Amino acid sequence: LGVTVRCRASGLPAAAIQDDNGTYTDETTAANSAVAADMNLLPAVPVVNQDRYLFGHPETFTQMRLVINTAVTGSPVPTITWQYWSGGSPEGWTDLTGVNDGTNSFSVAGSNVISWTMPDDWGTTTINGQGPYYYVRAAYTAGAVATAPTGTKCTLDVTKYLPFVQDRIVDSTGLT
Secondary structure, eight states: OOOEEEEEEEOOEEEEEEETTEEEEEEEHTTTOOOOTTTESSSSOOOOOTTTEEHHHHHHHHOEEEEEOOOOSSSSSEEEEEEEEEETTTSSEEEEOOOOOTTTTSSEEEEEEEEOOOOOTTOEEEETEEEEEEEEEEEEESSSSSSOOOEEEEEEEEEEEEOOOOOOOOTTTTOO
């Protein structure tokens, strides 16, 4: 009888990068610390479809917890689109499906969970010399930003499937 064991563990991002229209800022240390407001989730003057924040890890993940210190404000309300690296066209980024964004596009302060459906074609890439990792990015795709959001910490929910080798017998009397 083959058995697969599913293990869940929280991990820290191996890479956290602010992308200000192709100018990268490594914020990995900030994303892994509990220092308030040291993650600049968007630049001070963000530009639609040019500014993003990337989270990378050597293993795939379907959930992350992000602590928002300063919530984004603006009118119309800014939109953050969650994407993953697929390597496809046009730029290699594809919108995640099944997204449940507890940050509501960075507009909810506090500890929030973002989750999504695991992509079948998620690939690794290297960004700003960091990687190769599985990357998720929060892309600023619409709306206006009056106050740029800041974060305090990020953790990832990494789920692994481990093989379990059976060398014992389970019967009606128990495990031997």
